[in-house]
Amino acid sequence: MKTNLDIIRATYEGASADNGKHLLAALAPTATWTExxxxxYAGTYTGPDEIVAKVFSRLASEWLDYRATVHTYLADGDRVAAFGVYSGTYRATGKAMSATFAHLYRLEGGKIVSMEQYVDSAIVRQAMQA
Known part of the structure; x- marks a missing residue:
């Protein structure tokens, strides 16, 4: 059986399409995702459809080579934290960015029930400004 850490790692460490497939499989139907x-993309979104539409579809359409590269994971019971760096180039401005992040996941029964993002958003916003 996969551990909570295994489940979260699988959403970051493969090809982008595989990461997305693993994330969708791991999200509980009522999962909350807080940017x-x-x-x-600030806000709290509920359920896989809203999370994909309000976060991941926008990232894919508004950024070139957007990545969330994790350098450290910490697992404690039902919680897993992922620490890393976002990178990408905003299509509208052509500006690149690199911003640190932390994601805190809570899982129940092998499913993600919540994720909360912590990020240096000023760096991301700078890339978005003309």
């Missing part, structure tokens, strides 16, 4: 205040 940090100040981040361009």
């Amino acid at each position: 940090a205040a100040g981040f361009p």
